[in-house]
Amino acid sequence: MSKRAIILVMDSFGIGATPDAASFGDTGADTIGHIAAARAARGNPLKMPNLEALGLGAAARHATGRLPAGFTRTSGFTGGFAAARERSLGKDTPSGHWELAGVPVEFEWGYFPKSVPSFPAELTNAIIAEAGLPGILGNCHASGTTIIADLGEEHVRTGKPIFYTSADSVLQIAAHEESFGLDRLYALCKIAYQHVQPYNIGRVIARPFVGAPGSYTRTGNRKDLAVPPPSKTLLNQVSDKGGKVIAIGKVGDIYAHQGVTQVVKATGHEALWEKTLTALDETGDGDLIFTNFVEFDQSFGHRRNIEGYAAALEEFDAALPAFVSRLREGDLVMISADHGCDPTWPGSDHTREHVPLIFFGPAAKPGDYGVRSSFADGGQTIAQHLGLSSLGAGKALF
Template sequence: MSRAFILLLDSFGLGATPDAAKYGDAGANTFGHIAGWAARSGQPMRLPNLERLGLAAAAHLACGEWAEGFSRRDGFGGAYGAARERSTGKDTQSGHWEIAGVPVDFDWGYFPRTTPSFPAELTAALQAASGVPGFLGDCHASGTEIINRFGDEHVASGKLIIYTSGDSVMQIAAHEQAFGLQRLYEVCEAAFKLVAPYNIGRVIARPFTGANGNYTRTSNRHDYAVAPPAPTLLDHVKNAGGEVVGLGKISDIFAGQGISRVVKGVDNMALFDALLKVADEVGDGSLSFVNFVDFDQAFGHRRNVQGYSDALHEMDARLPEFIAKLRPGDLVVITADHGCDPTWPGSDHTREHIPMIFFGPGVVPRALGVSDSFSDIGQTLAAHLGVPPLAHGTSLL
C-alpha cells in the first residue's frame, strides 16, 4: 500500500500556454518573472530544494527558458514536467477539478468589468433576502484594497462590500465584529442560491477586522462552491476506503465532495505545520491535498513580487521537514492551479502552465514533458494508490 500528497502552490505558473493570448496573458510567466525581478534587484532567488527536485527544468520544458539564477541542468531528484489546462478560463475551481480528473467542459458565468458589475436584479434580490441597507463596491477589485477603501463606510452604514474578479465569483466582505461573522455566512448562503442562474462557480465570504481605514482579512474565509459535475480523484480514494484530508480551502473548492477530514490554517506556514502533522497521522491508501493560498491571495493578486519571492524561499526552506516524514511507497506532487504573475497588469489570474514535480522514496528522476491536461496528475496518483482510473488523464509514472 501507499500514500499520496498534493502540495498545490496556488497560482505558481511556469509560463504562458499556447492559448494565453485569448485571455490577454501572452507573455505571462509567474516563476520566470519573479526570478528575473529578483536577479535584477541584486537578490537572485535561491530555491535549492525545489531546484533539485526539478522546478527550473520543468519551467524550461514549459516556456523554453531557464529562470534567472537557476543553474542546475542535471542530477535532479524528482520526475518533473509541466501541464496545460484543458478547461477554459483560468479559474480556481477549474484548475483543481481538472487536476482531480474532471476538466470543466462548460463555460462559467462571469461578471463584467463594469461598475456596477452585478446585475441590478441580483443585488436587489440579495438586499431583500438579507435585509442589509445596500452595497458598496460592486466592481472588479482586489480584496485588500476594496476593504480599506470602503471599510469605514461599511462599519458606519452596515452596507456590505461586494466585488468580483476574473474568476467566476461573487465576493462579499464584512467586518467580523461590526457586522457579525455568522450573519456574513448567512448572507453568502443566500447569495449562492441567487447566483445559480448566472452559472457562477463560487460565492466567497471575506470577513475582516480592524478600524479607521486599516483593515485585515481574517482566516474565517468560507467558499460556497458548486460541486464537481462528476466523481473526482478524491471520490475514488474515499470510496476505496482511503482517508482524504483537505487542507486549507480544498474542501470548499470541492464543495466537501470526496473529503474525509478538513484541516484549516491561517497562512502558508500554519498549513505547512498542519501538513507535517497530517503526514504523521494518515495511513495507507490516503490522499492529503493542501492548497497554499498565500501565493495567490496575498502576493499574486496584490502584485507583490517581493512577497511572492519571500514566500517561495520560506516554502523551499521547509521542504526537507516534510520529505523527512515520507515513508516507503509515498508519492508527492508539487503543482499549481493557474498562474497569477505579480508583474502582470491588473490583479487577475494568468493562463499559464503548471508544474508537475513528482517525488518520493520510489520515484525515478526523469523528464516527463508537457501534458495536455492537468488530469494527468490525478490519473498518476490514482494509479499509484490503486483506485479505479479517472475518466480523464494519463498516468505518467
C-alpha cells in the first residue's frame, strides 16, 4: 500500500498555557479558548465542526481542563488527538517547527533587548557600511504593520530601510518593493544574516511592502533567512530515502531548505489550500507535503485581531472536507501548530501554549492520546507511518 504524509501547521494556534508558561509571562494564555469565549460573549459562537469532530475541543480540554466555549462533543471522535507541550526552550517559529519534525531546540537563542536602540552599534554600522546604506530607521521592538505605517514615508524619502525585532530571535528589515527594490532588500538581508551570526540570532526576515502613505501593505514576497536545524529532521529523513518533500508557504525558509525538494510559495490561506491540493495530485508513496498557514499568526495573532482570527479558523475548518475528499488510501494527515499567539494577550508576541496534535485520514488511528511531553511526538508518528528511522526525539502516538 502506498503511504504518504501531510502536515498542516496552523501557525500560532495554541490551545492553552503550558505548565512552564509563567517563565514566559504567559500564565493563562489560551488562543482558542479566549477566541471562543469572545465569540460566545457576542452571541456568535465559534463554529469549527470538522475539527471538533476530529478531537480539537477534547485536545484543548487536556490543556485547560475545559472545552472551549461553544464546543460540546465529548465522544465519537473521528481523529487521533492530543495536546502537546514544547520541549524547546523558546516559543518561536523555528523552535516549534523543528521540534514538530523531531529536533527540539534545547539551547538558548540570542535576543535583542527592548531598549532603544535594540541593535548594537557595531552590528548596524557593519551592515550599513557593507550594504552602502545612508542609515537605518526603527532600531527597536515593534509590530511590523505599525512600524511600516509610522516610518514608511520617511523610508521612501530617505532610502533608509526599517530595522526592527520582537521577542523572537530575529532581525526584520522592511523596505518598499518599488522605491528600494525587492532584490536589493534580499541582498541586504543576506548581508545582515552574516553579521548576526555572532549574536546567535535565529532568523533575518525580509519584509517588503508596497503602497503609499496611509495605505502601506506587506506583500507575499517575505523571505526568511534561517539558521539550519542542528541535526537531521523528519524532512531530511524523507528526502534521504528518495521521497519528495514539498514545502508550501514559509516552510522551506524555516528549515533553511534542509531536506526540502520543492518550495511552493503562496500568499493567503486560500492560495495555500490551493497549492496543497495541487501537491496531493503530484505526490505518491513515501512523500511528504508540509504547509504552513501563516495568516493566523502574522495577520491576526500578532495584530491582536480576535475576530479576524476567529473568521480565519472557521474558514480553515470549512476547507477541510474538500481536502479530505482528495486523500488516498495510506494517507496520514497531521494538523498542529508551532506555538500560541493569543490575540487577547497583552503585547504582540507569541504565547507559551500547548498545541494540538490531530491525526486523520485513511491511515490514522482515532483515539485520545492525552497530553504529550514534546511536539516531536507528531513527527515521530509520521516517521513511523512512512517507515523511516526513528527521529532524534519524540514517541509515536500509534
